[in-house]
Amino acid sequence: MTLPQPAARIYPDLDALSCAAADLIVTLAKRALAGRKRFSIALSGGSTPRTLYALLASPPWKESLPWEGTHVFWADERCVPPDDRDSNYRLALETVLSRVPLPLANIHRIPGEEGPDRAARTYEDELRFFFGNAAAGFDLVLLGAGEDGHTASLFPGAPTLASTARLALPVHLDRPLHSRVTLTLPVLNGADHVLVLAAGRAKAPVVQEVIDNGNRKKYPAGLVRPASGNLIWMLDRDAASLLRELAADQRAARE
Numbered sequence: 001m002t003l004p005q006p007a008a009r010i011y012p013d014l015d016a017l018s019c020a021a022a023d024l025i026v027t028l029a030k031r032a033l034a035g036r037k038r039f040s041i042a043l044s045g046g047s048t049p050r051t052l053y054a055l056l057a058s059p060p061w062k063e064s065l066p067w068e069g070t071h072v073f074w075a076d077e078r079c080v081p082p083d084d085r086d087s088n089y090r091l092a093l094e095t096v097l098s099r100v101p102l103p104l105a106n107i108h109r110i111p112g113e114e115g116p117d118r119a120a121r122t123y124e125d126e127l128r129f130f131f132g133n134a135a136a137g138f139d140l141v142l143l144g145a146g147e148d149g150h151t152a153s154l155f156p157g158a159p160t161l162a163s164t165a166r167l168a169l170p171v172h173l174d175r176p177l178h179s180r181v182t183l184t185l186p187v188l189n190g191a192d193h194v195l196v197l198a199a200g201r202a203k204a205p206v207v208q209e210v211i212d213n214g215n216r217k218k219y220p221a222g223l224v225r226p227a228s229g230n231l232i233w234m235l236d237r238d239a240a241s242l243l244r245e246l247a248a249d250q251r252a253a254r255e
């Protein structure tokens with residue numbers, strides 16, 4: 001079964017992209033909580049979501065998002081202490097989680113300091129406890145995309161891409177890189193909604209390969225294709241600059 005190309009929404013810049021993402025997250029949270037008593041979101045690290053996280057801790061989004069019923073997880077984490085400057089948990093804590101009325105019990109941190117293998121198992125136990133023994137069904141997964149096409153900590157050609165049994169896996173990387181823990185593709189693809197945020201010209205080639213050329217095998221970010229969930233790539237103009245659609249729009253605008 002061939003899946004449709006991912007939907008791409010293009011914004012003038014990272015600020016506009018982040019505002020749109022914040023609006024969408026509030027909408028999805030309210031929709032999830034209208035149906036049940038909780039909204040589960042998995043966050044990513046990196047630089048792109050910083051602006052979005054800061055917005056979620058600011059008016060009007062801070063007051064609009066139903067924090068009481070929101071449960072925060074991570075798509076991946078580096079195997080460092082939670083106060084390490086490279087920690088994805090620390091990034092989220094400093095930019096949003098410490099600034100909003102989110103119950104501490106609703107923060108489901110990946111204990112990266114335990115080391116990749118043990119932390120992956122601990123996190124899986126947390127996921128199974130929260131979601132029940134079925135595969136984790138996040139309401140929303142927030143992802144970025146690296147210039148090499150990685151997403152979360154799923155890297156091109158990595159054996160983690162083939163895993164179907166695990167919810168979270170260790171990723172052993174050699175120093176000076178940090179080993180990591182990552183959600184697996186089945187979990188990412190089991191989400192109701194996936195937002196992939198990409199900004200900057202450096203991301204344009206991987207965006208073109210995934211969105212226009214459907215070149216999925218080489219780019220893990222292209223393997224994120226929820227079978228029944230909703231996938232949206234949210235791009236600034238620079239990251240979308242090689243897309244045929246945008247080129248057509250720009251030609252149309254010039255005529």
Ligand code: 6PG
Nearest residue numbers: 044045046047048144145146152
């Ligand atoms: C991480 C992220 C990673 C990130 C991409 C894009 O832990 O580093 O989860 O997958 O989303 O590397 O990072 P930028 O937003 O910094 O380009």
